[in-house]
Each structure stands twice: as C-alpha cells, then as structure tokens.
Amino acid sequence: MTGIRYPILMGAFGGWGKSEFASKFSNLGGLGVIAAMNFPEFENFREDLRKMKELTKSPFAVNLSLPHGGFNQKKKTRTKADYLKYVEIALDEGVKIFTTSGYKASFVEQKIHDGGALWFHKCVLIKHALSAEKMGADAITIVGLEGTGFKHPYTNTTLVNITMARKLLKIPIIAAGGIGDARGFLAALFAGADAVCLGTALMIAEECPAPEKAKKKWTNINIFSEDFYESIFHYNIKHFMAPSMAIGHQRKIITMKEIIGNIISGAEKILQSVGFNSNSFNSI
Numbered sequence: 001m002t003g004i005r006y007p008i009l010m011g012a013f014g015g016w017g018k019s020e021f022a023s024k025f026s027n028l029g030g031l032g033v034i035a036a037m038n039f040p041e042f043e044n045f046r047e048d049l050r051k052m053k054e055l056t057k058s059p060f061a062v063n064l065s066l067p068h069g070g071f072n073q074k075k076k077t078r079t080k081a082d083y084l085k086y087v088e089i090a091l092d093e094g095v096k097i098f099t100t101s102g103y104k105a106s107f108v109e110q111k112i113h114d115g116g117a118l119w120f121h122k123c124v125l126i127k128h129a130l131s132a133e134k135m136g137a138d139a140i141t142i143v144g145l146e147g148t149g150f151k152h153p154y155t156n157t158t159l160v161n162i163t164m165a166r167k168l169l170k171i172p173i174i175a176a177g178g179i180g181d182a183r184g185f186l187a188a189l190f191a192g193a194d195a196v197c198l199g200t201a202l203m204i205a206e207e208c209p210a211p212e213k214a215k216k217k218w219t220n221i222n223i224f225s226e227d228f229y230e231s232i233f234h235y236n237i238k239h240f241m242a243p244s245m246a247i248g249h250q251r252k253i254i255t256m257k258e259i260i261g262n263i264i265s266g267a268e269k270i271l272q273s274v275g276f277n278s279n280s281f282n283s284i
Contacts, residue, residue: 001118001139001172002097003059005029006264007189009141009174011199012063012099012122014038016209019048023055024207028260030198032060033099036086037078045086049093059097061120062090066102080107091115099141102150106135120174122197124155126164139172140165141197145233146178148200148244159191166192180246182266198259200244205256215253223248 008030010022015038022032034052039045052060064086067077087098087108098112101122112119113136121132122141129140142165143149144158156164158177165173175193179185180201188196202208204215221228223245231242250259 002031004031006260007195008185008260008263009033009061009099009195009197010202011176011197012065012101013199013202014065017063018209019052019055021207021209022060023052024256025202026056026058026060028257029058030260031097032056032058033063034060035063035065036090037063037065042085042089046089046093049090049095053093060095061097061099062086062095063099063101064105064108066100066105083108084111087111087115091117101141104131104135106132109136122174122176124152124161126156126161126168129165129169133169133171137171139174139194140169141174141176143197144175144177146245147176148232148242158188162188162191162193178245180244180249182263182270184246184249185263186267186270198246200246201250201259202256203243203247204250204253205259206253207256212253218243218247219250219252221247 006029010025010030010033012033012035013021014035017033017035018038019034022034026032034048036045039048064083066083088111090098095117097118097120098108099120099122100108105121109119118138119136120139120141121137122143123129123132124143129142132140142161144161145155146158158175162173162175172194173192174195174197175188175191176197176199179188179196179198185196203210204218221243232245
C-alpha cells in the first residue's frame with residue numbers, strides 16, 4: 001500500500017520531524033514522516049519537502065497535527081485554510097501519504113484523495129477510528145495507553161485497542177503505544193495490526209535531533225518507578241511529552257539502523273524459534 005520495505009512508520013515529531021531525521025528512517029525501510037507544523041512559513045515547508053526528495057528516494061509521509069480543542073478563531077491558531085494549503089504544497093511536491101492527528105481531520109480528505117494520495121488518521125478511541133473510517137480514511141493509527149502525547153480520559157491499552165479494532169474496522173490498522181522491540185512489534189502484528197508506529201523508540205537514536213543530555217536521561221529511566229507510572233497513566237498536561245513505556249527497551253544511545261535492525265532480525269529469530277518458515281507455521 002505504501003511501498004515501504006518494513007511495516008514500520010515513524011511518529012510525527014514536533015520540532016524534530018524534518019527531512020534530515022525523516023529521510024534516514026525512510027532510507028532504512030520504514031515510512032519517514034515530516035511534520036508540517038514544524039514549518040510556520042509555507043515556503044520553508046516546501047523547501048524541506050524538496051530537500052527530503054534529495055535525501056531519499058523511498059516513500060515518506062507528511063503529518064498534519066490539528067488543534068485538539070478544535071478550531072478556535074479567538075486563539076492564534078492555524079485555520080482550516082492553512083491546513084489545506086499545506087496539503088496543496090505537499091501534493092505539488094509529489095507527496096503520496098498524509099497522516100493526521102488531533103481534532104476531526106475529515107475536511108482534508110477530499111483534497112488528499114483528489115490528489116491521488118492516501119490519508120491515515122491517528123486516534124486513541126475505537127469510536128473515533130470508526131468515525132474516521134466512515135469519513136474515508138485509508139488506514140488508522142491507534143495509540144494505546146502505554147504511549148505518550150495527548151491522551152483521552154478513556155484511552156485503552158494498545159492490546160485492547162488493536163484486538164478490538166481488528167474486529168470492527170475494515171481498513172488497515174497501525175499500532176502505536178509502548179512498542180520498542182521485536183516482541184512488541186510481533187505482538188502488535190499478531191494482535192491484528194498491519195504495521196506499527198515508532199515514536200519514543202526513536203528518541204534515543206543517534207540521528208534524533210534531541211539534546212544528548214536528554215537522551216542520556218531517557219536511557220536511565222526506570223519505567224517501573226512511581227514517578228514514571230504517574231507520568232504515563234495518570235495523565236496531566238505537564239507530562240504530555242514524557243517518553244512512553246517503550247523507553248524501557250533502550251539502555252543506550254544507538255543508531256536508527258541498529259534500532260530497526262534489532263526489531264526486524266529479532267522478530268525473524270522469534271518466528272524461527274516457534275517453527276515458522278516460508279512453507280509452514282508450527283508452534284508444537
């Protein structure tokens with residue numbers, strides 16, 4: 001559907017999701033993502049898309065993160081016309097995949113599809129996923145409670161979200177939330193996902209633009225501590241950008257190639273250990 005080598009998508013990184021970072025992910029076989037909101041000026045956005053095409057010949061996507069409270073004209077936020085302008089620029093530059101998150105994004109659907117591109121919407125509730133499917137989304141990313149970022153008070157776990165989504169949705173599902181190693185990757189696929197989305201797992205990569213001091217701090221986080229538990233499961237606005245549970249899989253700063261390689265090779269070894277080969281699957 002996307003033309004990528006591995007069923008792994010890059011999360012939309014506020015501040016960091018630009019061509020330098022995203023192209024490296026695409027070049028490694030995943031779907032790199034440029035976050036349009038990182039570019040307040042439209043021309044800077046266009047320039048980064050052109051730079052992306054120079055840095056990679058592999059597929060990539062553009063993310064549009066919408067205001068979580070909806071469009072409020074009293075606040076200095078981007079308008080729907082602004083978002084449609086980002087879509088127009090991206091289509092002009094040949095972008096074939098768009099991801100959205102936040103408030104209802106159905107107003108971009110027609111422009112995206114008229115441009116011959118795909119629309120993937122990210123949400124945290126099954127009812128929102130069903131709504132997006134009805135509105136024409138080509139795939140859904142569902143974020144579980146183990147993830148980071150903005151959450152809904154009724155967010156379910158990644159396992160419950162994916163297994164239930166597989167029963168209720170007809171379109172492809174992308175799992176997100178706490179996935180950071182080969183077992184999490186395989187578990188999501190066997191639970192019913194068609195792909196996974198990595199966010200926190202990439203934050204400690206050498207290529208990530210995050211400060212080295214922050215990366216070292218993240219590699220030493222105890223995900224079983226009370227403070228960390230509070231930051232993830234007792235949501236408040238103060239902790240909305242805390243690393244997800246996936247950070248527990250990363251004990252040192254390594255390259256993105258190593259991160260993806262460990263996930264893919266680890267998954268292959270696990271499958272082989274339970275009797276999977278090109279002809280059969282035997283768990284006995």
